[in-house]
Amino acid sequence: MANYSISIVPMIENYPQREKKAEEILLWLSLIGAIKTDVSDCTLGKMGYAVAEGAKKIVEFPEELPFDLPICGLEVFTESHIFTSGEKELSTVICPTCKGDIREYFDTQVHLWESTNNFNICCPLCGAIHPIHAFHYEPIWGFSNLGFKFWNWTDFTYQFIEEFEQKLGCDVRVVYEHL
Ligand SMILES: [Zn+2]
Secondary structure (H helix, E strand, C coil), X not given: CCCEEEEEEECCCCCCCHHHHHHHHHHHHHHCCCEEEEEECCCXXXXXXXXXXXXXXCXXXXXXXXXXXXXXXXXXXXXXXXXXXXXXXXXXXXXCXXXXXXXXXXXXXXXXXXXXXXXXXXXXXXXXXXXHHHCEEECCCEEECCEEEEECCCCECHHHHHHHHHHHCCCEEEEEEEC
């Protein structure tokens, strides 16, 4: 079976006190029993926190949770990261000001963003300057120095995503990645 992931990414590129917030979220998720408290080798990235029984209450299809898979954990990111859909490139990037498609330009800017933490992108067509999240892009990607990647989990409930947004104090992007 191919692995996939669902990431919850704050729509804040440079999240303040991200390490502290990551700990808060981990504590919350372990208190509701959604993840195991000990780290283990349960993601395709770093060490993570494996799925636990309480996760059944926060997803739409509890029977699809990866209890019988080795790759079943939550991986936490606290460094600038591009959460992609699995595709190497975006197919469309629309400037919110001039509505022009700046995809080709955006590709290089995105990688610059990751290496320099330069949060604003200037549209080459109209000169408007916007944070990276303000552009409309397809497929959906996320850009932040904080993010929560759930490996092989299934769709979260709307209520859970809302609660996650309350805990983070901002809107989130939910990014589906297929490997
Ligand atoms: Zn523009």
